Amino acid sequence: MTERPTPGDLLRVDGRASVQFAGGRALTLRVVSTSDRHAYDGWIWLTGYVIDRRGNATAKRELYVRLAGLRPATSATARPRPARPVARSAAN
Numbered sequence: 008m009t010e011r012p013t014p015g016d017l018l019r020v021d022g023r024a025s026v027q028f029a030g031g032r033a034l035t036l037r038v039v040s041t042s043d044r045h046a047y048d049g050w051i052w053l054t055g056y057v058i059d060r061r062g063n064a065t066a067k068r069e070l071y072v073r074l075a076g077l078r079p080a081t082s083a084t085a086r087p088r089p090a091r092p093v094a095r096s097a098a099n
Contacts, residue, residue, distance in 0.1 A: 010074075011041055011051065011074070012038045012041060012051075012053060012077065013038065013041070014038055014039055014040055014041075015037070015038065016037075016038040016079070017035065017036070017037055017038075017058065017079065017080040018035070018036050018038060018053075018055075018077050018078065018079060018080055019033065019034075019035055019077075019078045019079070019080045019081070020033060020034050020035070020036050020070060020072060020076075020077065021033035021034075021076075021078075022076075023073070023075075023076035023077075023078070024070075024072035024073050024076035024077050025070070025071065025072045025073060025076065028072075034057050034058075034068075035057065035058040035059075035080045036053065036055040036056065036057060036058065036068065036070065037055050037056045037058050037064065038053055038054075038055045039054045039055045039056065039067075040053075040054045040055075041053055041054075042054070042069075046071065049073055049074055049075060050071060050072065050073055050074065051071075051072060051074050052069065052070070052071055053069070053070045053072060054067070054068070054069045054070075055067070055068060055070070056068070058080075
């Protein structure tokens with residue numbers, strides 16, 4: 008991703024974005040805001056919520072990452088919360 012993320016974007020942040028997220032430390036982030044703070048060329052400050060495998064927000068984080076290393080999250084990395092089954096009444 009070379010364009011600046013916008014609030015609401017769901018991103019996969021892994022070792023391509025920063026070495027601190029390599030391997031098992033990768034995460035899925037729902038972007039809340041981007042910062043205009045000074046950053047090196049090609050890098051950006053993002054604020055967002057870490058999304059777990061069930062689609063729940065688990066922690067708010069501020070990250071410093073490479074734009075070129077960000078990827079849109081796929082359904083395999085961030086599944087929406089499954090719908091609850093509807094209880095059916097026994098009708099005669």
